[in-house]
Amino acid sequence: MAKGMIALSTVFVITPFSTLYKYLSVPVPTIRIKRTKVANRSEVSVGDAIRFKFPTDDRPAVLIHLEPGEYKYGDYRNESQVKVLNNDEFVAYDTICTHLGCPSNWKSSAKELPCPCHGAAYSAIDGTVLKGPPPRALPKIKLDIDDNGDIYAVGYESGLPLFGMESIAFEEETNE
Helix, strand or coil, X not given: CHHHHHHHXXXXXXXXXXXXXXXXXXXXXXXXXXXXXXXXXXXXXXCCEEEEECCCCCCEEEEEEXXXXXXXXXXXXXXXXXXXXXXXXXXXXXXXXXXXCCECCCECCCCEEEXXXXXXXXXXXXXXXXXXXXXXXXXXXXXXXXXXXEEEEEEEEECCCCCCCCCCEEEECCCC
């Protein structure tokens, strides 16, 4: 009889917590990333950039046509390094600063993406923090360039979660 009473009282104690857990544990929303045409190679001059929206219609991103030359990369807290590009190359980033969410911009003369709010700057090569307070790199967008020169954003190479969207999971669209 005592064992039955203990078991019953345990059920009465645990049940409210399991109900509360179910209420509080909301499933993580998922956004399916769609292959998004950004531009054609011919539309972005070497050294220039264009803005676009990715992965949603309200999320700013930038496509940069890097010119050959030297670029800093790697987090400044661990000593930045220099990489030499021998050919022009395309890269793309989410432009929301990982510090407090200000929009960063491409600055071709400095070959970096500065954030105007707190003096931060990101590498054009890999999005790492070159200076300032951001805790992590800018998310780098994965690109696909077809035979016609059309450039598509297809997912992320690095840097998730996106600032302000930390509770959202991203899933790349598959062509099945």
